[in-house]
Amino acid sequence: MSTSSPATKKCFNCSKLGNLRCSKCKGLCLCGRDCQVATWKSHKHLCKAISRNPNATCLLLDGMGPLGPGEFYAQNVQKSLQYAGVEVAVVNVLKGSKVPEQVGSILSEVEKFSSCIILGWGSGGCDIETEFGNSKIFRDKAVSWVNSGGRFIVQGERPQGYGNWPEWFGKSWESSDYFRTDYACNGKSDNDIHWCKWYHKAKGAVTTTRYNAKTVMLSGVAPEDNLFSTSDDSRSYSLVPMMSGRDIEGGQSAVAVGKYGEGSVSYFGDVNAEDETCDVMAIIARGK
Incomplete structure (x- = not known):
C-alpha cells in the first residue's frame, strides 16, 4: 500500500x-x-485487470451480456478502441465481490480513466446487472465522476430495467422498437440539432448521413442528445417478409449521447456489435 x-x-x-x-x-x-x-x-481480479495496462484511459466492464465475458461484443469494441487510439483496461464483472462499489471507487480515485464502457447492462444476462443498478455507492460515485468530466457509456437493451441509470443523469430514456433500420446522424456541421458538433470531424467517424444496424431503440431522447436516429422514411429490414418494410417512427434513437455536467452519458442499442456502432462507441470514449 x-x-x-x-x-x-x-x-x-x-x-x-x-x-x-x-x-x-x-x-x-x-x-x-x-x-x-x-x-x-x-479485489484482486479487478486490481490486476487495471494494473495490467498502466496507460489505459478507458475502463471496459465485460460479462453482463447473455453470452458472458470475452464474447464478440467485447472483442469488436476493443478493436475499435485500438483503432481510435484508446488504451483500455478490461474487467470481468463476474469475478470478485462488491464489484459495483469497487468500480465506483476506481472511477472516483484513479484519475487516468476518462471513459467507462459497460457492455450488456440491461440485456438480462446475469445478477450483476441488478447489483450495479441497486448500488447507491456506485450510482453516487459514477454520477460525481461524470459531472467532473467522465464519459459513461452503456450498451444494452433495457436501460430503465436495472436501476434506470439514465434517470441518474436526468434522462427519460426508455426502450422502444427492436428492428434493423437506417439511422441518420444528427452531429453534422450543417445543422443545429446535436450538441456534439465535433463528432463528424473525429478520426474514424461514421461520416455518411446514415448507417444501418439492428438495435433496441430508445424513445424519450431529446433532439440534442439523439446522435443517430430514425427519420420519417426509415423502414425495417428483415429476411422474414412480415417483419420487413415496416414504417419506423421518426426520432427514435440508436445512439444517445447526453450532456451531464462536464461529462456525458451514452446509450448504444445495437445487439450485434456491428462495426459502425463499435467505431462510434470508441470515438465517444476517446472524446473531443
Missing part, C-alpha cells in the same frame, strides 16, 4: 478514515494492512 495523507477518505473495507491506497491500482482507500488482506480476495 502507498500513503495518501491526510486521512480524509473512508476505508473500503471497514469505513474508518484511512490514508492508504491499494499500491497496484490506486483505486481503493484502506486504513491498514488488516483491511488490505481482508479485501484482497474480492
Whole structure:
C-alpha cells in the first residue's frame, strides 16, 4: 500500500478514515494492512485487470451480456478502441465481490480513466446487472465522476430495467422498437440539432448521413442528445417478409449521447456489435 495523507477518505473495507491506497491500482482507500488482506480476495481480479495496462484511459466492464465475458461484443469494441487510439483496461464483472462499489471507487480515485464502457447492462444476462443498478455507492460515485468530466457509456437493451441509470443523469430514456433500420446522424456541421458538433470531424467517424444496424431503440431522447436516429422514411429490414418494410417512427434513437455536467452519458442499442456502432462507441470514449 502507498500513503495518501491526510486521512480524509473512508476505508473500503471497514469505513474508518484511512490514508492508504491499494499500491497496484490506486483505486481503493484502506486504513491498514488488516483491511488490505481482508479485501484482497474480492479485489484482486479487478486490481490486476487495471494494473495490467498502466496507460489505459478507458475502463471496459465485460460479462453482463447473455453470452458472458470475452464474447464478440467485447472483442469488436476493443478493436475499435485500438483503432481510435484508446488504451483500455478490461474487467470481468463476474469475478470478485462488491464489484459495483469497487468500480465506483476506481472511477472516483484513479484519475487516468476518462471513459467507462459497460457492455450488456440491461440485456438480462446475469445478477450483476441488478447489483450495479441497486448500488447507491456506485450510482453516487459514477454520477460525481461524470459531472467532473467522465464519459459513461452503456450498451444494452433495457436501460430503465436495472436501476434506470439514465434517470441518474436526468434522462427519460426508455426502450422502444427492436428492428434493423437506417439511422441518420444528427452531429453534422450543417445543422443545429446535436450538441456534439465535433463528432463528424473525429478520426474514424461514421461520416455518411446514415448507417444501418439492428438495435433496441430508445424513445424519450431529446433532439440534442439523439446522435443517430430514425427519420420519417426509415423502414425495417428483415429476411422474414412480415417483419420487413415496416414504417419506423421518426426520432427514435440508436445512439444517445447526453450532456451531464462536464461529462456525458451514452446509450448504444445495437445487439450485434456491428462495426459502425463499435467505431462510434470508441470515438465517444476517446472524446473531443
